[in-house]
Amino acid sequence: MPQEWLWGLAGGAMIGIAAALFLLVNGRVMGASGILGGLADGTTRGEAAREGMAFLVGVFGVPALIVLARGGESTHAGGHLALYIVAGLLVGLGTRLANGCTSGHGVCGISRLSVRGIVATVVYILAGAFAVLLLRQLTEAI
Numbered sequence: 001m002p003q004e005w006l007w008g009l010a011g012g013a014m015i016g017i018a019a020a021l022f023l024l025v026n027g028r029v030m031g032a033s034g035i036l037g038g039l040a041d042g043t044t045r046g047e048a049a050r051e052g053m054a055f056l057v058g059v060f061g062v063p064a065l066i067v068l069a070r071g072g073e074s075t076h077a078g079g080h081l082a083l084y085i086v087a088g089l090l091v092g093l094g095t096r097l098a099n100g101c102t103s104g105h106g107v108c109g110i111s112r113l114s115v116r117g118i119v120a121t122v123v124y125i126l127a128g129a130f131a132v133l134l135l136r137q138l139t140e141a142i
Contacts, residue, residue, distance in 0.1 A: 018058075019107045026051065029112075031104025032059065033095035094124065 022030035035052045038044030044052050095101040098120050109117015
């Protein structure tokens with residue numbers, strides 16, 4: 001029986017623990033888009049900027065270390081670089097429009113029983129499902 005689900009379980013547990021610790025230690029919701037956005041536009045300064053940079057190093061560094069430790073990783077991603085760039089830009093636009101991302105609304109918002117977080121999560125999951133269905137019909141990119 002394949003054991004890939006264990007990686008998803010471990011990753012989900014790590015995100016949940018990190019979100020809880022971030023809230024307990026900093027008193028702020030762990031929204032990755034808010035952290036990245038604040039660093040990118042310069043509105044986050046001082047200690048919060050250092051915390052944000054440490055957070056981003058962990059978000060990108062830990063998976064990279066795991067891939068290196070395992071000797072590389074194969075994915076099902078194709079070679080559609082332009083599609084990935086457009087998708088990433090649309091996700092960034094969506095997080096700005098929704099005032100948050102999956103970690104802010106989905107993980108932290110739902111766990112705090114935030115109506116705004118629950119509604120935002122339902123909307124972006126439905127929008128993502130619709131986009132996949134639409135793209136599968138229009139192209140064979142996915």
